[in-house]
Amino acid sequence: MLDKNGIAKRIAQEVQNGFYVNLGIGIPTLVANYVREDIEVEFQSENGVLGMGPFPFEGEEDADLINAGKQTITALPGASFFDSSMSFSMIRGKHIHLTILGAMEVAENGDIANWKIPGKMVKGMGGAMDLVASADNIIVAMMHTNKRGESKILKKCSLPLTGVGCVTKVVTNLAVLEVRNNAFHLLERAPGVSVEEIQKATEGTLVVNGEIPEMYI
Amino acid sequence: MINKTVNNVQEALEGVQNAMTLMLGGFGLSGIPENAISELVKRKVTDLTCISNNAGVDDFGLGLLLQQKQIKKMISSYVGENDEFERQMLSGELEVELTPQGTLAEKCRAAQAGFPAFYTPAGYGTEVAEGKETREFDGKMYVLEPAFKADFAFVKAWKGDAAGNLVFKGTARNFNPNMCGAATITVAEVEELVPVGALDPNNIHIPGVFIQRIFQGENYEKRIEQRTIRQRS
Numbered sequence: 001m002l003d004k005n006g007i008a009k010r011i012a013q014e015v016q017n018g019f020y021v022n023l024g025i026g027i028p029t030l031v032a033n034y035v036r037e038d039i040e041v042e043f044q045s046e047n048g049v050l051g052m053g054p055f056p057f058e059g060e061e062d063a064d065l066i067n068a069g070k071q072t073i074t075a076l077p078g079a080s081f082f083d084s085s086m087s088f089s090m091i092r093g094k095h096i097h098l099t100i101l102g103a104m105e106v107a108e109n110g111d112i113a114n115w116k117i118p119g120k121m122v123k124g125m126g127g128a129m130d131l132v133a134s135a136d137n138i139i140v141a142m143m144h145t146n147k148r149g150e151s152k153i154l155k156k157c158s159l160p161l162t163g164v165g166c167v168t169k170v171v172t173n174l175a176v177l178e179v180r181n182n183a184f185h186l187l188e189r190a191p192g193v194s195v196e197e198i199q200k201a202t203e204g205t206l207v208v209n210g211e212i213p214e215m216y217i
Numbered sequence: 218m219i220n221k222t223v224n225n226v227q228e229a230l231e232g233v234q235n236a237m238t239l240m241l242g243g244f245g246l247s248g249i250p251e252n253a254i255s256e257l258v259k260r261k262v263t264d265l266t267c268i269s270n271n272a273g274v275d276d277f278g279l280g281l282l283l284q285q286k287q288i289k290k291m292i293s294s295y296v297g298e299n300d301e302f303e304r305q306m307l308s309g310e311l312e313v314e315l316t317p318q319g320t321l322a323e324k325c326r327a328a329q330a331g332f333p334a335f336y337t338p339a340g341y342g343t344e345v346a347e348g349k350e351t352r353e354f355d356g357k358m359y360v361l362e363p364a365f366k367a368d369f370a371f372v373k374a375w376k377g378d379a380a381g382n383l384v385f386k387g388t389a390r391n392f393n394p395n396m397c398g399a400a401t402i403t404v405a406e407v408e409e410l411v412p413v414g415a416l417d418p419n420n421i422h423i424p425g426v427f428i429q430r431i432f433q434g435e436n437y438e439k440r441i442e443q444r445t446i447r448q449r450s
Contacts, residue, residue, distance in 0.1 A: 066388055
């Protein structure tokens with residue numbers, strides 16, 4: 001079974017040379033730490049920076065330089081700043097190759113819910129609705145089950161949706177799943193996790209074809 | 218040169234009244250019009266509708282207006298990290314219209330650019346699209362979103378001149394340029410009001426035509442919401 005860093009490490013393998021990538025808040029932010037160093041990648045943060053770098057050294061924090069999670073960051077050589085409208089032109093206009101974000105629920109038809117729990121928690125969608133409505137390549141980073149052990153990989157989302165039919169891949173603490181033809185196709189198992197355990201933790205339709213390899217982390 | 222300078226924040230907020238709709242730049246606490254917010258608190262104007270990506274934190278930014286219950290309605294994309302906001306929203310004291318971030322920016326820009334509305338794919342199939350016109354283009358569904366209408370836009374820039382030309386810094390730019398000229402009156406506060414001619418026309422982010430009033434801001438706190446650092450190895 002993977003922890004949050006393990007999930008981020010596995011997702012980092014999906015990042016290819018020449019990609020512009022938008023990372024969501026939470027586990028997706030960690031992905032930047034594990035991207036291969038021999039490829040050229042630029043991270044976009046929707047509050048207005050392309051070419052985002054690591055956190056600053058102590059004493060070098062700048063209130064005018066933050067990411068979408070409001071954390072202080074740095075800008076790498078070649079970086080650019082822009083306004084919010086232009087930022088979403090990059091996103092809506094499909095100039096960003098890969099979007100990685102967290103979710104509370106994902107459904108077998110590719111629906112995603114991650115912004116609201118009616119009556120309990122309303123933080124807002126931020127840029128997530130724009131991202132999932134436009135990106136062709138959307139990877140969700142999440143835990144397979146909630147704290148009560150109930151599946152978050154569902155036939156149908158129960159929470160208010162963020163987007164419809166948009167998720168292409170899900171990486172959880174248990175598995176890598178591809179979302180197509182109204183089903184979750186099991187691609188890889190997390191280290192030490194059996195197909196049966198994944199089956200048990202998945203409420204949505206799970207397609208298991210042949211021998212399922214263990215992830216290489 | 219048409220001079221847009223006003224002497225201070227009091228003059229800059231002349232005409233702000235109860236029940237008005239205000240746009241306020243900033244993302245989190247970065248690039249917020251701190252001086253205008255302080256003055257709104259002092260003036261005790263109420264029943265405001267505020268268009269701003271976030272609602273500040275409990276004791277800073279728009280959180281200061283929330284504390285005094287000056288806001289009737291918030292139009293934002295993300296409102297976490299603010300307990301008083303959550304309390305007022307869940308109790309029904311505060312009306313909240315959550316809007317996808319890109320849509321929020323574009324509703325500002327549309328107002329600035331003279332578009333009455335635009336189609337966006339964001340929010341299609343979700344509760345954000347409920348009651349809105351939808352339309353298919355090239356096999357994909359889109360939602361019709363109207364431009365914002367606002368009485369005042371309060372923006373904050375790094376540098377500006379008397380002509381109203383503005384330059385922003387880093388990610389403090391965010392929604393500020395999109396709100397310039399998107400309201401009846403746009404008020405710009407700047408960290409540094411420079412002499413006309415000091416800004417290179419090639420490097421101006423927002424031309425002065427979009428600005429009605431500009432003033433030299435004071436006492437910027439520029440609070441950091443999430444201070445994250447890495448260790449020197």
